[in-house]
Amino acid sequence: MGKTEKKLLQPNIMIPFLTTIVVGLLVHFPVMIGNLPNADAMTNFYFDQNMVTSGRWFLTVACGFSSYYDLKWLIGILSVFFLAVAAVFLTKLFGIKNYVAMGLTGALLVAFPAVAATFAYMYTADGYFMAFALSVLAVLLTKKYKKIGWLFGALALCFSMGTYQAYLAATILLCLFDLILMCMENRNIKETLLQGVRYLAMGALGGILYFVVLKICLAAQGKVLDTYQGINNMGKVSVSTLPGMVLDAYKDFAGFLRSGKIFILNGFSYAALLLLFGIAILSAVILMIRTKAIGKWYQWLLIAVCVILIPLGCNVILLISSEAFYHLLMRMQWGLFPVMAVVLTERFLRFETGGKSTEESTAESIKKNTKESTKDKTKESTKDKTKESTKDKTKESTKVIMGIAATAGALLLCWQYFLSDQIAYFNMTERYEKTYAYCVRLADRIEQTPGYYTGMPVMMIGVLDENKYPVTDITSDVTERIYGSTGDMLIYKGEQFQAFMEHYLNVSLNVITDDEKVVEIYNSDAYREMDSFPAADSVKVVDGILYVKTEVPERNVE
Secondary structure, eight states, X not given: OOHHHHHHTSXXXXXXXXXXXXXXXXXXXXXXXXXXXXXXXXXXXXXXXXXXXXTBTTHHHHHHTTOSBOOHHHHHHHHHHHHHHHHHHHHXXXXXXXXXXXXXXXXXXXXXXXXXXXXXXXXXXXXHHHHHHHHHHHHHHHHHOTTTHHHHHHHHHHHHHHHOGGGHHHHHHHHHHHHHHHHHTTOOHHHHHHHHHHHHHHHHHHHHHHHHHHHHHHHHHTOOOOSGGGGGGTTOOOTTTHHHHHHHHHHHHHHXXXXXXXXXXXXXXXXXXXXXXXXXXXXXXXXXXXXXXXXXXXXXXXXXXXXXXHHHHHTHHHHHOTTOOOOGGGGGGGGHHHHHHHHHHHHHHHHHTTTSOHHHHHHHHHXXXXXHHHHSTTTSOHHHHHHHHHHHHHHHHHHHHHHHHHHHHHHHHHHHHHHHHHHHHHHHHHHHHHHHHHHHHHHHHHHHSTTOOTTOEEEEOOOOOTTTSOOOOSOHHHHTTSTXXXXXXXXXXXXHHHHHXXXXXXXXXXXXXXXXXXXXXXXXXXXXXXXXXXXXTSEEEETTEEEEOOSOOOSOOO
């Protein structure tokens, strides 16, 4: 076996990798083997992922490896693989040595509900998670290779943003975390500042490369940026609007932290967070005391600056495009906070044991005390030796208790993630079944309508009348923030009904998509006087067009 193969099989690579794979399959198996599409999937059974108008010029390449079909099992496996690679990068970035901490890093990452939200858009998930792995790699390369690493990091960031811009936040957050750790360890101030400069250079060059390639791709295809999520205004920030955008970023951060319904769902969630983050904060304080960083004002100043920048880093997209709607797919970076808590605890415990395991440290301590006792037994009293031994045992016991508590908190948090994901998949299953049943009834009514023939123009909007079909979703308290998994019905547009019936019922509908024609019919007396489905007059032929009314218009639209 060669050196490369041996290196790839080292525990510090295989433990986070295999843990992420196993946990990922256990948590996300339902969506990988079930038919749980969302509304957007209706137009993405096959799609080349050419999203250059949304600024994602590399997405077509990233998703091309798995073909452009919505192959849920294959895409799911590739997605978990990319997350496993990202977990390995994280352990390398923060120098995690403890095997339990390595495993927890991968488990917390892959079980985070933002992964489930992304899997609701399975047709593009592998490309997105490749982008996430690249966003972590950008920081790792910059940190590991002092001289030219920032250049390679900028290239990785460029391709990450070219696939999904939202993961820029993950890169920024990891840079800030690493600088905070350097300050806590009382590293040389010059070294810390130089590392910060490298991170800035990597981010700036990566952003410039991204925009240059984007402009080239748009020009080559003769396209312009879309207005969706305000992407056409990307990078257009004025001095007058910047303060408001910064304030919005802080408000969004505080709002999600307070009512995001991702970390806190019940008493178990509170207990998990209290254990994990409580031990992490305690570890950070003790670490700073041990390294004497606690008495250095400039270390405190740099930590304060980094902490203040964290909300901006998390919501950097709001600084790029103020019109962006920040749903859970764009909040993958929040999953790094529990990982950082694990890193802090592991760093403190490792510092306390001199980089060795607790068992090794305890054995060496006992051996050292035994030798010193033999040499100085004529100078020390039995009482002093007993006191020293008791002190060492207390210290070791404290570290063991802190490690167990943090591990318990992380595992409990993983379990809460698992429950949230399963509840989301449960509702996605319910939603598909209800939509299927509705469409079977609707298709039958359409085909039995006098005057209807296959290929006839169909006027249909798709939003359901809640008076006829009341809300039956019992998961909203949990899934409210897991965008893509909520609601009673899978589809809400006429075009989506058309695609659903074609692919799942083998029924062809010629739904009118011309906006002007749709508005004209929607405001007509003939359409407004109809009752909504399943009423007897909810489907009828008017002037050679089949009117299908599923909702109740309340006002005229233009």
